[in-house]
Amino acid sequence: MKILAFAEQRSSQFKKTAFEVVKAAKTIGDQLNAEVIALVVGDKVQSIAPQLGGYGAAKVITVENEKLEKYSTTAYSKVIAETAKKEGAEILLLPASAMGKDAAPRVAIKLEAGLVSDCTALTVENGTIKAARPVFAGKGFAELIVATKIKMFTLRPNVFSAGKSDGSSAPVESFSVDISDVDMGSYVKDVKHTGGRKDVAEADIIVAGGRGLKSAENFAMIEELADLLDGAIGASRAVVDAGWRSIDEQVGQTGKTVAPSLYIAVGISGAVQHLAGMSSSKYIVAINKDKEAPIFSVADYGIVGDAFEVVPALTAEIKKLMGK
């Protein structure tokens, strides 16, 4: 049996999810006696491909074409489906990133595969893959199996550990897919964020602020702390609706789903819709002056206190730790 792991890259650099997806494929592959084949799609990706061997890929397939430099729904889904067919892969893993979530349903139809999205765990029981995923905004979990011959899963970023590379490199094979018949959609521009801060959906550390910060200006202390930790800024819907922060930073049910190693919630009450987006974070710190705030029920560490005193003290202490 073969497992196809889609290794996402942008600008010839792997996303962290690429390693997570390959490693997760290896983990279930070992139990199913299946071989892991990683797929890298883009333009000029040959040189980055071999390193996926270090995470468990027995082979890497690259599909290169200058038209594939930027993601296109129709082209990428065709490439993924054709590669899966050529290899006879029966299991496909993709990241539940913007790209993976967009492509997976289309690939699933092409392969007549059942698809489980946004999985937080994959286990193998008597040869069957069981996927677990949060439902009802994380208030419940569902366990699912796929009934079709080809089975697809997207994996929530930051939840599956990639671990460290064992240093081995995998053989690379290139495969060409005809995309001349595909409507590429044309990409006018990439709107990048200024300031170079990480995107909240990808950051390993997030410092998030809520209405307790009282004004847009007061986010300066959140920005300082986030920059110090090389992290991203998150926001509750209340502050996005108030126009203090951009919607790209909103975490929660109607915003982004995040799972960083560390999530620091400052002046956020912890409404269910906010928790839906961040409760699978590895460590949660809450800073709130109300000891009854629901955010404390999910926090690993809490400080009941005034953000305007606690945050500067925390920043100073971290600077000390870093020797700054």
Next chain:
Amino acid sequence: MKIVVFVNHVPDTETKVKIGADGVSIEPTGVNYMLSPYDEFAVEEALKTKQKFGGEVAAVSLGGDANKETLRKALAMGCDKAVLLKDASVRDSFGVAKGLADFAKEYGADIIFAGKQSIDYDSAQVGGLVGELLGIPSVSVVVKLDIADGVATAEREIEGGHVIVHVKLPAVIIAQKGLNEPRYPSLKGIMDAKRKPIEEKIPAPVEPRVITTAMYLPPAKSAGKIVGTDAAAAVELVRLLHEEAKVI
């Protein structure tokens, strides 16, 4: 222009989840249902599209009789027509998408609007599935849309930025928060909605591709540690993050 919008009927976000007796769904008693929030953005965009180009907006929902409540809401917001694809059984995303795609094809949709995800199972699949089933483009997490000369220019969210995509219509536009401000139904809209008929159709049966084998509550997280009650606690917090959690 023939405009279709998919609307789903879901438990409201404040619902306390209890696992049902079957062990694979939630206990429905005491749960309030509503139009899924992302579908409100989809309905609003459908109505704006009609305002610009004329035509008709058909709201369609697949589910049991209870979904009529959500269809009424869509009518109250201003949709012209409501269609219930009646199937009280729980379908997987593929089963839902197949029913909706069959309808859109038969209706002859020029553009289809869907929400990013249903806030019950949060699958975020149906829009893309329908696009592929119909062989037309789909654009997900759309935060801005312009239509001119049969081409939709959509801005979609990706990590760290936005990209702009042009697609030829017909296409599926999958709405994300930020696309617009959904209107509130007017009193007249609500009154009119009560009188408008809801058309019923029986969707063709489909074999499920994904099966839910269990549903359970998240493992209770033991309440965390309150490190302190003032700024002085920052010292201990940093120590814990560095030495115990090892995250900084």
